[in-house]
Amino acid sequence: MTLQGPWVKICLWEEVTVSMIVKLDRDECIGCGVCAQICPEVFELDEDAGKAKVIRSEGAECAKEAADSCPVGCITVEE
């Protein structure tokens, strides 16, 4: 069976997003909000706690960019 181009692209994209796990060490977080600005699909700033939190631990390529931009390096993205 031959799979056509666009269908294959969609399936590969879903496979990548589902297999990505995002973790945040809240003890280390300084609440700068950079991650929530870069990737609001995954991170949210909990203003009461003064720390970020993960609102969706799967998916979103921007989570990697947020992890790279975190000033204290408390975000990890596992694939």
Ligand code: SF4
């Ligand atoms: S970028 Fe890092 S330090 Fe800043 S709010 Fe997000 S997790 Fe916390």
